[in-house]
Amino acid sequence: xxxxxxxxTVTSRWHxxxxxxxxxxxxxxxxxxxxxxxRIPRMRRAFEVGSxxxxxxxxYFPRARQEELxxxxxxxxxxHTFSLITGRPGTGKSALLRNCCSKIGAGIIxxxxxxxPKNFVxxxxxxxEHDISFLSQLKRDISGDSPQKQAAYLDVLLEEISQASELxxxxxxxxxxxxxxxxxxxxxxQDPSIMRRILEFARQQAExxxxxxxxxxxxxxxxxxxxxxVEISELSEEDVHQxxxxxxxxxxxxxxxxxxxxxxxxxxxxxxxxxxxxCRPRELYMDGLQADHHH
Numbered sequence: 001x002x003x004x005x006x007x008x009t010v011t012s013r014w015h016x017x018x019x020x021x022x023x024x025x026x027x028x029x030x031x032x033x034x035x036x037x038x039r040i041p042r043m044r045r046a047f048e049v050g051s052x053x054x055x056x057x058x059x060y061f062p063r064a065r066q067e068e069l070x071x072x073x074x075x076x077x078x079x080h081t082f083s084l085i086t087g088r089p090g091t092g093k094s095a096l097l098r099n100c101c102s103k104i105g106a107g108i109i110x111x112x113x114x115x116x117p118k119n120f121v122x123x124x125x126x127x128x129e130h131d132i133s134f135l136s137q138l139k140r141d142i143s144g145d146s147p148q149k150q151a152a153y154l155d156v157l158l159e160e161i162s163q164a165s166e167l168x169x170x171x172x173x174x175x176x177x178x179x180x181x182x183x184x185x186x187x188x189x190q191d192p193s194i195m196r197r198i199l200e201f202a203r204q205q206a207e208x209x210x211x212x213x214x215x216x217x218x219x220x221x222x223x224x225x226x227x228x229x230v231e232i233s234e235l236s237e238e239d240v241h242q243x244x245x246x247x248x249x250x251x252x253x254x255x256x257x258x259x260x261x262x263x264x265x266x267x268x269x270x271x272x273x274x275x276x277x278x279c280r281p282r283e284l285y286m287d288g289l290q291a292d293h294h295h
Contacts, residue, residue: 039129039160040164042129043129043130046109047128047164049106050104050106050109051105051109051179056099057095057098060099061239061243061264067099070100070230071103073085073214074100074101074104076212079206079228080209081206082203082213083213083214084215085215086217086232087233089218089265091232093218094216096232097110101179107174107177108177108179111123111181112181112182113181113186118150122153128164128178162201165210166210169209175210175212176211176212177214180198183215235262235267236262239262240253240257241254247271249275
């Protein structure tokens with residue numbers, strides 16, 4: 001008689017443990033099935049859609065030779081390492097990249113890193129159609145975020161980007177391209193391992209010919225070797241004259257070039273300042289320095 005309650009207790013606990021394990025396995029199986037059959041194919045389709053939706057800026061100034069170099073990098077898919085497009089701030093790197101990505105369209109995802117580096121990992125997930133479940137998002141909002149949590153999510157994200165890229169490569173015979181612009185923002189992040197993981201991932205994927213990652217940065221601070229290095233230069237004096245005509249700026253073009261050089265962002269700022277008040281030419285140089293400081 002005394003053994004019956006004991007047996008019931010043992011059986012009940014065993015049953016509860018069994019149900020718990022079974023539930024865990026079922027959830028993991030469903031998650032694995034959903035990831036393999038839904039999320040990763042959707043991420044592959046994101047590469048197939050590519051960047052054809054990108055709009056070229058209204059003040060975009062065509063530069064045939066620079067465009068040719070950038071497009072060559074984006075279309076040279078078998079370089080076995082990542083590529084880097086660099087140049088001083090304000091030389092028009094982002095506009096060039098957006099224009100070239102839009103022209104090529106399919107197979108290229110363009111991602112501009114957010115100015116708040118804490119959002120980098122999650123914004124990258126959004127651009128490649130990597131869903132974060134509602135419960136995970138709610139938990140992050142309630143419990144807060146940390147570099148450790150972001151690093152854990154980044155590991156999952158990069159693995160699934162790799163799987164999606166492999167599906168794309170098998171379907172199209174060449175790896176897709178992921179362009180990461182504004183890379184310099186990651187250097188301000190409190191956890192330097194994020195940058196290291198991104199660079200190591202890019203190198204591994206290129207060696208496997210599964211994905212080409214193209215970084216865009218203001219300076220060549222990536223000490224690792226790169227397959228293709230393209231430097232976007234400032235406009236020449238002739239180009240500056242044409243660009244100022246393009247902007248409809250009836251000013252002394254040679255003087256403007258002599259004072260501020262050929263960086264597009266600086267020229268935009270100076271021209272804007274002169275149009276607002278064309279009677280203060282002596283402040284032109286200071287306007288240029290101010291624009292240079294901000295860009």
